[in-house]
Amino acid sequence: MNVAVLDRTTTDVSNPGNGRFYEYSKAANPIRPSLTPRIPYHFFAPSLYAGGETRIVPLDLSEALKCPSPATGPGLCANFVRIIRGDALTLRPNATSMVFYVHRGHGQARCGDVAFDWKAGDFFAIPGPTGLDLTAGDDAALYAVNDAPLLTYLGATADHARFRPTLFRAEDANRELAAAMNDPAAAERSRISVLLAADEFPLTRTVTHTLWAMYGIIGAHTEQKPHRHQSIALDFIVDCAPGCYTLVGPELAADGTIANATRVDWESGCAFVTPPGYWHAHFNESGANARLIPIQDAGLQTYLRTLDIRFT
Numbered sequence: 001m002n003v004a005v006l007d008r009t010t011t012d013v014s015n016p017g018n019g020r021f022y023e024y025s026k027a028a029n030p031i032r033p034s035l036t037p038r039i040p041y042h043f044f045a046p047s048l049y050a051g052g053e054t055r056i057v058p059l060d061l062s063e064a065l066k067c068p069s070p071a072t073g074p075g076l077c078a079n080f081v082r083i084i085r086g087d088a089l090t091l092r093p094n095a096t097s098m099v100f101y102v103h104r105g106h107g108q109a110r111c112g113d114v115a116f117d118w119k120a121g122d123f124f125a126i127p128g129p130t131g132l133d134l135t136a137g138d139d140a141a142l143y144a145v146n147d148a149p150l151l152t153y154l155g156a157t158a159d160h161a162r163f164r165p166t167l168f169r170a171e172d173a174n175r176e177l178a179a180a181m182n183d184p185a186a187a188e189r190s191r192i193s194v195l196l197a198a199d200e201f202p203l204t205r206t207v208t209h210t211l212w213a214m215y216g217i218i219g220a221h222t223e224q225k226p227h228r229h230q231s232i233a234l235d236f237i238v239d240c241a242p243g244c245y246t247l248v249g250p251e252l253a254a255d256g257t258i259a260n261a262t263r264v265d266w267e268s269g270c271a272f273v274t275p276p277g278y279w280h281a282h283f284n285e286s287g288a289n290a291r292l293i294p295i296q297d298a299g300l301q302t303y304l305r306t307l308d309i310r311f312t
């Protein structure tokens with residue numbers, strides 16, 4: 001990863017810049033609207049990619065976040081990807097990692113010297129420096145998350161692939177999720193889910209060195225108890241019936257529920273943001289199972305030993 005060179009055409013480098021001093025209590029935690037804004041809640045409807053031409057739809061909150069490029073969080077950008085049958089699409093973000101979930105359709109992918117077919121329910125992780133070419137054999141929709149905003153902030157360019165393209169087949173993911181759900185100990189666990197991991201990252205057990213991806217199920221008439229972590233969660237809902245929702249809030253009440261919670265009602269194919277450090281709980285009051293995919297910057301947070309995941 002190369003650090004960007006200072007632009008001498010726009011910056012006077014003949015003299016050093018003037019430093020500043022801030023009194024500690026006014027600067028140690030500048031997370032407030034006038035300086036560094038909090039990460040907002042946001043809901044992205046599936047109507048954003050339901051029709052129209054082949055395109056990438058960034059789930060862009062950069063204005064609210066004061067980020068200089070498209071971003072859904074300070075270090076991540078989520079996208080809806082729509083490809084019409086027979087069309088091709090090339091993705092070349094300045095990112096170290098891209099993770100995809102195929103919501104519908106099928107097609108082919110090429111990443112450097114690696115090529116494979118993909119279909120609904122598959123996941124795949126792609127190193128950003130290698131780029132990716134997608135061709136659709138049928139009208140297709142994918143959910144994709146990359147870490148380009150992190151590199152923009154660092155002023156860096158990703159030029160070295162840290163892992164091989166990795167494919168997770170739908171049938172394998174569903175088999176492992178079913179095994180987790182049918183395990184006799186499942187009722188005592190905080191969630192029913194499986195984590196995706198690449199061989200190159202045994203220390204963090206994550207899908208890439210920066211990204212973390214979970215494939216989970218919320219059973220009919222069940223809930224996941226409140227939990228929190230310092231990584232942002234960019235949640236995609238694979239499928240659900242009416243009556244599925246998430247409650248999110250910064251604090252817990254004395255009874256262990258989330259105080260003054262914001263409610264996010266789910267739709268199949270939607271995405272929403274869960275800010276880092278906020279308590280959140282998922283509820284399924286319908287009669288059918290629901291599936292969700294949170295993708296987070298928890299690969300990086302785990303490596304830094306700052307994830308700090310907690311459960312009630």
